[in-house]
Amino acid sequence: MEPPSCLDDMPPSAKLIYKVLEHDGPLTQKRIVEESMLSARTVRYALDRLDECEILKEQVYFQDARQSLYRLQTPAEETAEEPGVEAA
Numbered sequence: 001m002e003p004p005s006c007l008d009d010m011p012p013s014a015k016l017i018y019k020v021l022e023h024d025g026p027l028t029q030k031r032i033v034e035e036s037m038l039s040a041r042t043v044r045y046a047l048d049r050l051d052e053c054e055i056l057k058e059q060v061y062f063q064d065a066r067q068s069l070y071r072l073q074t075p076a077e078e079t080a081e082e083p084g085v086e087a088a
Contacts, residue, residue: 006053013038014046018055018072026071028061 007018013036020035021027027035033043047070050056054073061067 004053004055006055010049010053011046013042014049017043017046018050021056021070021072026059026069028064028067028069030067032070 057071057073059069061069
């Protein structure tokens with residue numbers, strides 16, 4: 001998976017979290033903090049930046065509905081969300 005071009009303008013923390021999610025798959029914010037060794041505030045900021053770039057998907061974490069599960073958006077999901085493009 002090739003990193004999107006919008007990642008070039010992101011802070012280093014967002015790039016690190018992108019790589020953590022790319023390598024480890026869907027994670028809660030708590031697990032991202034543990035894996036990246038960044039502060040919770042830095043992780044929240046980086047997740048917001050990745051979400052603005054529309055390369056992040058947030059889902060309900062069914063084991064604990066108070067938490068969210070974060071993962072990278074797949075290229076098929078990106079295409080399906082573009083206006084005028086129908087999903088196959």
